[in-house]
Amino acid sequence: MNKQEFVTALAEKTGFKKKDVETVLNALLDEVTEALKKGEKVQFVGFGTFETRRRAGRTGRNPQTGESITIAEATVPVFKPGNKLKEAVK
Incomplete structure (x- = not known):
């Protein structure tokens, strides 16, 4: 489902205009x-939580050349x- 399909479904379910939704x-x-x-958390009880996490730097490989690169x-x-x-x- 893309954004426009989602907007259409919500509009049908709520009776609001698509533009408003x-x-x-x-x-x-x-x-x-x-x-x-x-850096704040956004929590919708029962649905889920959006948050940010820090991903550490690491060494990777360029798949075309095999050369080491720093990420x-x-x-x-x-x-x-x-x-x-x-x-x-489920």
Whole structure:
């Protein structure tokens, strides 16, 4: 399911206009992104938690040349599903 299909499904389920649903969805995604940029957790009880983690730097290999390269440390977003989501997907 892509974003437009998701917006259409939400609009049908709620009775709101697609434009309004898309506005709310974009605002939600922007707020989650901003919170993660600040290093904050975003938790939706039962659904899951979005947070960031630090990935340490490491040495890797260029698959074309076999040459060693240094991969810099990075902050990456992660999602941990909640219990209700896990149960629903079983």
